[in-house]
Amino acid sequence: MEKVTQRWLAAFMVPMMLLMTLGIQGTAVAEENESSLDIRVNGAILIDANSGKVLYEENSDKPLGIASMTKMMTEYLMFEAIEDGTITWDQEYKVTEYTYNVSQDRRLSNVPLRRDGSYTIRELYEAVAIYSANAATIAIAETIAGSEEKFVHLMNEKAEELGLIDYKFVNSTGLNNSDLQGMHPSEFGEKDENVMPARSVAKLAYHLLKEYPEVLDTTKIAKKTFREGTDDAIDMVNWNFMLPGLVYEYDGIDGLKTGTTEFAGHCFTGTAVRDGRRVIAIVMNAVDEKGVGSYEARFDATRKLFDYGFKEFSETELLKAGHQFKKQKTLDVIKGKEKQVAIATNKPISMLIRNDEDQDYTTELVLDEKLVKNGQIQAPIKKGTVVGHVKLVKNDGSDYGFIDGKTVGTEVVTTEEVKKAGRFSLTMGAIGHFFSSAWNSSTGFVKGLFN
Numbered sequence: 001m002e003k004v005t006q007r008w009l010a011a012f013m014v015p016m017m018l019l020m021t022l023g024i025q026g027t028a029v030a031e032e033n034e035s036s037l038d039i040r041v042n043g044a045i046l047i048d049a050n051s052g053k054v055l056y057e058e059n060s061d062k063p064l065g066i067a068s069m070t071k072m073m074t075e076y077l078m079f080e081a082i083e084d085g086t087i088t089w090d091q092e093y094k095v096t097e098y099t100y101n102v103s104q105d106r107r108l109s110n111v112p113l114r115r116d117g118s119y120t121i122r123e124l125y126e127a128v129a130i131y132s133a134n135a136a137t138i139a140i141a142e143t144i145a146g147s148e149e150k151f152v153h154l155m156n157e158k159a160e161e162l163g164l165i166d167y168k169f170v171n172s173t174g175l176n177n178s179d180l181q182g183m184h185p186s187e188f189g190e191k192d193e194n195v196m197p198a199r200s201v202a203k204l205a206y207h208l209l210k211e212y213p214e215v216l217d218t219t220k221i222a223k224k225t226f227r228e229g230t231d232d233a234i235d236m237v238n239w240n241f242m243l244p245g246l247v248y249e250y251d252g253i254d255g256l257k258t259g260t261t262e263f264a265g266h267c268f269t270g271t272a273v274r275d276g277r278r279v280i281a282i283v284m285n286a287v288d289e290k291g292v293g294s295y296e297a298r299f300d301a302t303r304k305l306f307d308y309g310f311k312e313f314s315e316t317e318l319l320k321a322g323h324q325f326k327k328q329k330t331l332d333v334i335k336g337k338e339k340q341v342a343i344a345t346n347k348p349i350s351m352l353i354r355n356d357e358d359q360d361y362t363t364e365l366v367l368d369e370k371l372v373k374n375g376q377i378q379a380p381i382k383k384g385t386v387v388g389h390v391k392l393v394k395n396d397g398s399d400y401g402f403i404d405g406k407t408v409g410t411e412v413v414t415t416e417e418v419k420k421a422g423r424f425s426l427t428m429g430a431i432g433h434f435f436s437s438a439w440n441s442s443t444g445f446v447k448g449l450f451n
Contacts (some may be wrong), residue, residue, distance in 0.1 A: 003321075006026070006247025006248075010103055013149050016027075023235055026305055030261060035303065037056065037058075038304070038305050039058070039285075039300075039301040040286060040287045040297065040301065041063050041199060041267070041283045041284055041285060041286045041301050042062070042284050042285035042330070043056065043058075043059045043198040043282075043283075043285070044057065044058045044059070044060065044062055044283045044284065044294070044301065044305065045057040045058075045198040045199055045201075045202045045281070045282050045307045046279060046280070046281045046309050046397065047202050047279065047280050047283075047403050048208065048277075048279060048309075048313075048351055049206065049279055049280045049449050050151070050277075050279075050350075050351065050352075051279035051351040051352070051402065052203075052206055052402045052403040053352060053400075053401075053402050054307070054309060054401055054402065054403055055201075055279070055309055055313060055352060055354075055399035055400070056305065056400070057198070057199070057400055058197070058310075060197060060199040060202075060282075061197045061198075062197055062198075063166040063167075063168075063194070063195045063196060064195060064198070064284045064285060065193055065194070065261060065263040065265070065267070065284075065285070066174060066195060066196050066201060066267060066284070067175075067194075067259030067260050067261040067263075067264035067267050068109070068134075068173065068174040068175030068257060068258060068259035068260065068261075068267075069173070069259040069267055069269050069282075070171075070194045070259070070260070070267065071128055071129075071137055071172075071173065071174060071258050071269075072204050072208050072256065072257050073159070073169065073204060073211075074128070074137050074140060074141060074173075075125070075129065075150070075208065075215055076154070076158065076159060076204070076207070076208050076212065077144060077154055078121070078125060078144065078189045079208075079211070079212040079214075079215070081144045081276055082135075084208060086120065086144065087121055087143055089121050089122040089125075090120055090121070090122070091120065091121050091143065091308050092118040092119070093119050093121065093139050093140075095113045095114060095115060095116070095118070095119075096116075096142060097220070098138065098148075098183045099113055099135045099136075099138050099139045099142070099182055099201065100113055100115045101183070102134055102135040102138060103134075103135030103136075105179070105181075106176065108134050108179060109131060109132040109134060109239070110133050110134055110135050111127045111131060111135070111136060111226045111227075111232075111234050111236070112232065112234065113135055113136075113139070114232065117232070117321065119123055119136075119139065119178065121143060122141065122224070122440050123136075124136040124137075124139050124140050125140065125218065126218055126224065126226070127226055127236065128217065128222075129141065129218040129219050129221075130219070130221050130224055130236045130241070130344065131238070131390060132239050132258065132259075133227070133236075134173045134175055136172060137172050137289060140271070140333075141195075142437070148171060148172050148184075148185055149185035149186065149187070150204035152170065152171060152172065152188075152335060153171050155172065156169050159200075159204075160206055162203060163203065163404065163405070164200040164204060165197070165200055166195070166196065166197050166200065167194075167200055168192075168196075169194050170184070170185065170188040170189075170192040170193065171185060171188070171192075171194065171349065172363070174193075174194050174259055174261070174264075175191065175193075175261065176191060176261055176262070177189065177191060177192045178262060180409065185330075192409065193261065194216055194262070195389070196325050198282045198283075199403065201269060201282045202280055202282050202403050203403050204267075205256055205257075205269050205280050205282070206280060206403050206404070208256075208278070209255075210219045210272065210305070211280075211374065216255050216256075216271075218412060219238075219240070219254060219256055219257070220243065220244050220314075221234065221238060221395040222238050222241075223236065223237050223245075232243070239258040239272070240253070240256075240268075240301065241295060241299060242270060242299050242303070246270075248295075248299040248303075249422065250270070250272060250299075250302075250303060250306060251272075251274070252272040252274045252306075253270060253271070253272040253274050253346060254271065254272070255269075255270070255271045256269045256280070256288050256382070257269045263286070263374050264284070265284070265285030265293045266286050266287075266295060266297060267282075267283065267298065268281075268286070268295040268297040268298045268299065268301075268302050268447050269281070270282075270283075270300045270302045271304075272306050273309075273378040274310050277313075277314075277315050277352060278317065279305075279306065279309040279352070281302050281305035281306060282300055283298050283301040283305070286298035286300075286301045288300075290379075291414050301309060309352070310381040312355060312356050313352040313353060313355065314352065314353065314355055315353075316350065316352070316358045317349065317350045318349045318350065318351070318353075318358065318363060319348060319349040319363055320345045320348050320388065321344075321345060321346065321347050322345065322415075323344060323349045324342070327365075327366045328367075329342060329343070329344070330342050330343065330363050330377055331343055331375060332377070333376070333377060333381065333418050334376050334377070334378040334379065335377050335379050335418070335420055335421055336378075336380070336381065336419065336421055337379070337380030337418060337419050338418045338419050339444075341381055341413045341414050341415075341416060341418045342390075342414070342416060343387055343412055343413065344413070344415050345390060345409070345410050345411070345412055345413070345414065346384070346386075346410065346411050346413045347364065347410050348410070350412045351389060352357075357394075358395055360395050360396065361392055361393065361394055362392075362393050362395060363390050363392055363393075364391040364392075364393060365386060365388055365390065365391075365412060367387055367388040367412075368386070368387055368388050368389075371387055377414075378419040379416040379420040379421065380417075380418065381414055381417065382417055383414060383415065383416050383417045384414065385413060385414045386412070386416060387412055387413065388410045388411070388428075389410065389412060390411075390412065392408045410443060435447070
């Protein structure tokens with residue numbers, strides 16, 4: 001009877017345990033899916049454009065093809081050259097054999113250039129920013145550096161300067177070198193292509209918008225005619241189909257750069273702003289539910305990232321300007337007319353924080369060890385001298401960090417001026433210090449005799 005009972009229990013319990021196991025596994029899978037944005041990409045990242053705080057990422061450190069998102073680096077170097085006076089907006093570019101031949105290839109995104117034509121940098125730039133025109137991109141590169149090959153060196157140097165990682169620039173456009181009709185920069189292979197991880201693409205976009213926000217004045221243009229009123233006129237429709245009036249329009253979007261090659265797949269660096277909050281989203285090799293890459297797939301993935309950023313995060317002030325840390329309101333001053341100097345944050349700390357998580361963050365003071373040693377700073381000290389910065393820490397450690405590797409951009413500064421003490425005061429101070437030290441030494445010696 002006991003054996004029969006045991007068999008009956010086993011027959012009953014085994015299915016029950018299987019059901020429980022499946023239930024637990026089902027719950028785990030559901031929780032995993034709930035935390036994912038369900039975007040089908042090889043790499044993605046979403047950041048706060050103001051602070052550089054990373055809001056979301058998937059496989060963001062793997063180097064992947066970037067296609068025409070490359071042109072953000074070309075634009076960055078162009079704005080820098082204009083700022084430096086190396087080139088001007090009205091400067092005329094005379095078409096070379098290289099740019100003429102590439103411009104006639106209508107399989108590629110291009111505005112056709114006349115063999116004997118000349119074009120202003122502004123015309124070429126608009127063709128690049130709106131229509132992703134490849135020959136126009138090479139033309140800008142040649143204008144700045146003399147040749148695309150030399151320009152690629154500038155691209156790689158700037159990438160290092162900006163702190164990008166795992167990047168490789170082999171041309172100015174993002175095309176595969178095989179599309180450049182044998183005229184690609186000679187030091188690279190004939191089938192080479194530009195690569196970077198999503199995190200580096202985001203950092204490039206972050207710096208482009210921070211330093212040259214005027215790029216958005218052009219990237220937000222949905223349609224424009226190149227050389228309107230001439231025989232060369234061609235209608236340019238922005239490849240960013242999320243712009244107002246285009247097929248996948250999204251409220252608040254105004255940039256930044258699409259990219260598509262067979263190697264890279266369908267990529268997009270998008271930026272949008274709502275209620276004063278701007279985010280930057282990068283998707284790389286986006287595909288649909290059947291695993292097929294498409295324009296729709298990359299814009300659907302971007303939409304999900306944007307929606308997540310705007311719905312789940314709010315601009316939150318974590319510290320006010322003039323905040324003083326309780327444990328370090330002042331620094332001791334060496335050789336100053338005052339013994340101490342007050343320090344405080346120079347700006348408020350405000351950034352996108354996930355809703356209801358503002359209490360999960362703490363702020364810490366990080367002093368500049370080169371300037372402040374053992375809590376002391378030497379006079380003279382100007383008001384507003386930067387003595388450190390604020391470190392933001394999420395208590396549970398589940399934070400993605402910041403795109404620049406920093407914590408918060410807010411600096412800690414001196415709130416008043418401290419002049420250097422006069423020679424007499426310094427001498428008297430030194431004498432006082434000498435006798436104080438001597439007294440302490442002698443007191444210690446006497447105490448030692450009677451211990």
